[in-house]
Amino acid sequence: MRKELRYWAERLGERAREEGLTFPPVLFEEVGPEEMAMLAAYGGFPRRYPHWRFGSEYLRQREVYRYGLGRIYELVVNTVPVHAYLLKGNTLLAQKLVMAHVYAHADFFANNLAFQATPKDMLDEMAHHAAYVERAMERHGARSVEEFLDMALSLENLIDPHAPYIRRPEGEEEERPQGRLRVRAYLDPYVNPPAEPPKEAEEGASPRPLPPRPTRDILGFLARHAPLAPWQKGILEIIREESLYYAPQAATKILNEGWATYWHTRLLLPLLTPEEALEFAELQAGLLAAHGFNPYRLGYFLLQEVEERWDKGRFGPEYEALPLGEKLRYERPTGEGKRKLFQVRTVHTDISFLEEFLTPEFALGRRLLALEDLPRFPEAKRALLFRLTNMGYPIVELVDANYGNRGELYLEHLYEGVELDLRRTKAVLENLHRLWSRPVHLKTVVGGKETLLSAGA
Template identity: 35%
Template sequence: MTNWTLRDLEYWDEKIREKVAEIGLDCYPQEFEVCDQNAMLGYMAYHGMPSHYPHWSFGKAFEQTKTMYDHGVSGLPYEMVINSNPALAYLMRDNSLCLQILTIAHVYGHNDFFKNNFTFKTTDAGETIASFKARADRVRGYIEDPSIGAEAVELFLDAAHALSFNRSRNLAIRKLKPAEQRARLLDAARPPADAFAGLHKRVEATHPDLTKEPLEPEADLLLFIRDHNRDLADWQRDLLTIVDEEARYFLPQIETKIMNEGWASHWHHRIMTSLDLPQDLHLEFLVRHNQVICPHPGGLNPYHVGFMVWRDIEKRFGGEGSKEALAKLMEVREVERDVSFLRRFLTEELCRELDLFTWKPRGEHLVVSEVSDEEHWSDVKNALLKQIGTGSMPVIRIHDANYRGRRGLYLVHEHDGRDLDMTHADKTLNHLKTLWGHEVYLLTYVRGKKTLMSVTDAGFDAKLVS
């Protein structure tokens, strides 16, 4: 049984919105939906969306999460909030009144971040819900089409899902269209304006690379395949568009997890301590807040790290309540993502206070490699920067779409000292072959040696090359 009514939630929501306005947070209109545990499990499986296209992986996620929850292995989130306009958040019906108030305050922090951080400005928040529903309707249409069917759609989506984040990671950087790339390359090769007539034809004749695809290494794998695999059916091209659009929606959340959760935690703490809560609610709030931002032994709690960094920024740029500190906080939340945020503001003192360290395998065990002391803290910080956001995902770019003259897809792994997992590489190249329809080759390094991996009709292979 809950100890609150909807009228209680409306009352505290109004109080919190007053505090949000006093602080100067800039939010979308906010809507809340109260749901039970089964509904929350469903929203979790569908990544928070009230409407999503069907796929077996979502059902698997639902059953897995439900089983773990039923057996007490894991709990459910206090809330989920969607980057939309108006913003939509779900509140768990079984939460106590204190937890509902804290959650509502936390949601407004996320809302402000969604509306103002630059990474989220590459999608239209006002179209979020409608776009997900429209994509769901299109996929269901293909499933129900007797000439296509559920099996063909699911197999194609399997491959597309596996490659969905092999794309440009910084969405704020505008990608040049092929015509613009060609013009830039031509300009780089251009002699004086009056040197000779027919410049473009002569340059293209003597620079065959200007006419191949891609003109420059291509990171957007799904979109390149969509645009250049002439054997795809229209429904397959549309599925690639759908998967890429949804990856584009979720990518900013991956790239700003620490900032976003830290920002919401920073402001829910400020709001809750200013609400003049009854003593019993205040005491419960202190316990709940500490549970949210406490460090995770052996792991990284993004709420904890983000909260500590935001609080340190506030302290260093004027202190709580100062106009200078607030202006700095608002500036940082608008122009950074996790990698740049931590590169700029994770100091030596914070690394020590957060007790950050690196580890490495030794036999069957993991042992501490470096700790955040005066000598090694920057190494620990750099190791962290490689792991956050999409940093743990390898960067692979298409360099040639007619490799060896038989439409082979040739890719290069941008090796950063971390070798690819061979099992994952095998599966990834097979997914690429499914979508491309022809042989796939990937150049990388394995244990310091240049290696060409491939998937052909004969299967997966890896060979050392000179």
């Protein structure tokens, strides 16, 4: 990295720490448009397992930049140390803005509770995943592995994003053969010897239901119990692990980007020269443009609202009890705004953040809705929260892996007023059937009536 950029990286890092941000070391690297497109296609990592969807995304990113339809100013990866990439050719001010933005992201990754169970060694882990898949292609043929990857990736959202935080009481976990070490599934054949088959069929039977309770972690269940080759189970576990890694980022997009935008503004404004002020205003206006759903804009302005409310004492039961038109006049200085912001950064995800702080007053003040639309605000807020629930995917649970005592899978869709896309649902059920090798059933609602969809029956 150029000497000038190193100077500003150090200065902005010091300023961020003075403001109270805490983060691990951050490594910045300047890359060209081609390399940035590749990194973006790989989700920020320099190496991923081979698959056509990464190539497709790379071509899309490259063409977007080539035809001037957009550019990636920064790319930051949640690892320790944090890795961040700067696009060569950007102005010095743009690079300074990006570095300040990255320090705030690094603080968010390190302190938000949703990321506490996220592994910080994913740079190495992604490389291990790539090596595992490449080795499987050498041994079992590239085409068969690619076809299995296609099938597994169609199920990548069938995870429980809360799985890393769940701790069952002793005795409630699924039984595990004695003498076997708990390792990632794709490493199991190399660490644990093959389990001895029972001498009689009834010796392997278990009176306990499988799974012990309904679970959203369908991909994890398949990686443990589906009748697949070890390399196939390993790939399922790889897809699951990477999906769980990205889940907190999807669950905090608004708050995370709002936090980074708030802090790059606060860190940079005192350091701007008169010549940089106009360029900064243009960059900020582009970032906060009111086009479509802009998580940067919503998160940034909502954090500003929180800070102002707590600084002026506009919170608590007495504030909430005031009539709508009087709330903005209830002010008493407290100096609590910054402390409240750090608390919000630590404990909230997008859903809880919006549920608590997205108010009619804020929506009116930021012109998110007109006064005549105020009665529809609760309905619009519920729709937004629903859109964010489970990363926008329907919630499906595996209830029984021995449905009808025939070894079939029985799943339930937790219907909340929105019906499934039947074409996609049938494709997913077909892939589940191919993995499980027995019929698969899903209870859902179609046309307002409970319906049982099946594949392989």
